[in-house]
Amino acid sequence: MIKITRDINKLRKEIDIIDKKIVRLILDRMDIVHQVGLTKSKDNSRIYVPEREIAIYKKLSDFSGLTSTEIQSFYTEIISFCRKLEGTLNVGIKSNALSFIGIKKIFGEYVNPIVINQFEELDLKSVKYILSDFSTETLEFIEKNNWYLINKINLNSDTLYLFSSYNNSVFESNDITYVLYDDILSKEYIKIKPNLFVNLILFKNLENFEKLNIKILGTIPCI
Structure with a gap:
């Protein structure tokens, strides 16, 4: 039972790392979308x-x-x-x-x-x-x-x-x-x-x- 718990904790840490990567990429996407938005606002797209x-x-x-x-x-x-x-x-x-x-x-x-x-x-x-x-x-x-x-x-x-x-x-x-x-x-x-x-x-x-x-x-x- 202890071994299983340790395995789960390890997997959860890996999930936490992936979640941070996902959020970081979404923030990068938001930055690019903001740049697109500035371009669109100029030509009313x-x-x-x-x-x-x-x-x-x-x-x-x-x-x-x-x-x-x-x-x-x-x-x-x-x-x-x-x-x-x-x-x-x-x-x-x-x-x-x-x-x-x-x-x-x-x-x-x-x-x-x-x-x-x-x-x-x-x-x-x-x-x-x-x-x-x-x-x-x-x-x-x-x-x-x-x-x-x-x-x-x-x-x-x-x-x-x-x-x-x-x-x-x-x-x-x-x-x-x-x-x-x-x-x-x-x-x-x-x-x-x-x-x-x-x-x-x-x-x-x-x-x-x-x-x-x-x-x-x-x-x-x-x-």
Whole structure:
């Protein structure tokens, strides 16, 4: 029994050493992120870049052997902690438990939820994101303000969508583009009105959209 206790203490000391290395590296990452933030502030670049974060998860997945989803489950908080150096994001949400859970799942702990009853209440000078389900109100808001669909979060049987004044700029062949159809159904769709549907289309088909009467709402990077 004594030998086992000594072995555990030795292992715990090794864990302590590793933990200090991890924190030191996170501090180094924060320093570099701060430098990136200073550069972004000069050209007014966006702070939250979902396609960049997905690329990080994929690279770390290839490096570690863990899945991208497993990497995302804990790395979101590291990115969130570092992102606060660039600025805490204001995100408009409705007052319900699902929205509060969803906003933390996407952005991590360091995010500022702006709770509203209607999206028109938002000050768009300070709020560049909203998290919501698909509805007529949501659709009208993003069309009026020229916003884009940039991300989503699945919460059991529910899905919330992230909309922004910024558009995603980097895409891969397996990313999903959401488009607005009139009177057309595909395999996967979200019903907005009796004759109005949002559809999920593979990004590789996007080149054909110019020939059709289809409105592109935005593309979500696929993890």
